[in-house]
Amino acid sequence: MNGNARSAKRGDPWFPDGNIVLLSEDSSVAFKVHRDFLSRHSEVFKTMFDVPQPPAGTGESVETLDSCPVVRMFDLPVELGNLIKALYDATPLPTRGRNHLRNQAIRHLTQTWSNTLRGHDEMVELAVKSPIVDGKTYPYVHPLHVLNLARETNVQIIIPPALYFLSLYMLHDILAGDHPKLQINHPSCPSSQLSARDLQDYTLMFQHRVEVILDFIRRTCGDRIASPGCQNEGTCVKVFQRYGSRLSRSWKIRTGPLHYMVQVSDEIFENSEICGPCRRAFRQDAHARREEVWNSLPSVVGLTSWKELEARDL
Template sequence: MPVDTISTSSTSTAAGSLPDFTRSLDLWYSDGSIVLIVENVAFRVHTSILASSCEIFRDMASIPQPKDKDDGTEKVDGCPVLRLQDSADDMKHFLKAIYKTSYFRPGVKTRFPIIAAVLRLSTKYQASQLRRRAIVALSTAYPSTLSAWDARAQHRLIPPFEGEVKAIIALAIESDVRVILPAVYYAASKRPLSEMIIELLSINVDLGIRDDMIAKWIVGCEKLRHAELYNVLEFLDTSFPRPNCQNYNNCNVLLQRQAACSIRNVAGSEPLPYQLHCYNNASTVGTSLNLCLPCRETVNKSIQDAREKIWKQLPSFFGFSDWETLIARDEINCDEDEEVQSDSPFKFLL
């Protein structure tokens, strides 16, 4: 989205030079004390407001400014100019998030470009509250608990978009965010390997970082597949206990029949492995096999327990620290200024 701008008429710059920018249409305050020029767009804002949100600007504001109006530094309308190497669109979203409380509110659906811009610049300029808010928003789509993952379609604050997995991985690497990556990698593991590798290879980061990321993802996918086979399909093992079975012989035959089908499924080219079908339908597998009621409950509980176990191990599969460490690292624990719905499965994140 292009930044809205207006003419540069009546704009003064350094002596003998012509303006090389246009003023932002909605971020040019007549009483502003500093002009930020990003690409070819100028934003006139307030040093005090920037300093209240960003540590970097707070440090800059503490440096004494020359009192001589003709000290030779670049000025616009009498305000000192600061030229920054950022995207003008990113800066527009970032400044709006600082100035307009309704622009990027906690708990409100927000488009990915806004969240990405806020995360990038809040990381660069050390705006900790906005950075945390952006990470929390991303975590509603790629959370750290299984219950939140299961509810993500209803509660995610970022509407789904084309190329989402690739874009979020790139943003997380660029902004040094780790807590969302295990879930993103999990989502990527469910895509065709050849298709996902091509996407990961096109991520624009340092080649060493990219190659290490791809290697860890591939190894993690293999570890995940083995964990799903071993844990999710444990109920198909002939030694699996079913203490309250009401029709032992019949249930045995049904389970043995499914075990044989599952072996053929793993060895074949079925689009959806049986362990993944069970993982995604834990509460109905026992019923679908026509088992007796106690066996249905036993099988369903076994699969759900396996899902919890696998999710807990998910970060380690892909080479990350455990969930608790990742949450603490990215500082998304409860914060008093965040608005959280008490019934939200994501409230533990904020």
């Protein structure tokens, strides 16, 4: 077990008349809920609760908390709480209950697998800062699972970010299926197999990602000319050429171009060999290129614009 259920704090919701306790992945938060209610309104919970408990006399004790059996989940506290509240909140709204619940679920997914560049940047920053949990890095789920979930539920808005992050993995690793994030055994877990359709989209995204990096290194860095307000044209151009040469030798096949552009831009902005106007112009161009790459991401795999995807799914 990951921890003692009795040390977990009460989460929201916690129903005094509940008859089952759901414990978050890290064992830090518990939610007391109604077993029959969740089974009725969620196939995932119904399947989970249908798993037989150890019979009496087998020596295997059933974990309990507040006189209720405990079910350990693979969800973080905030995610689990949002899911439970979404199920309960949707029920009194018969005319829009199902759509309301679906909309809440999609919006929750896009908090991590964002449809905006700002959301993407926040996710990457959080991934860099967050600790490793059970051998897994943030966001603790494999993008292949997110992609398959999107396909199963016909949610297109999370397909581009899922494919973008999936393209950071090598194909032989994806096909092997032995990544720790793909080893989760849970009724709610989507398929760990890459479909033939998504093999094509993965390849398109992988190729696009590499082309974006090479184009950025060559055109935005190496072939750069001095800005109109350059204070030292000869020096600035030579420094940019050196950057292009160095970056062309040092980039990695698993590099994410959107974050890579930020790193290069920050490094150049701190380089005193380049004059202020040229540094500012480079940062503006790098920012514009990132926006361009992000806006074109859905079209790489044949989807409509972000705006149209948002109107469709949200």
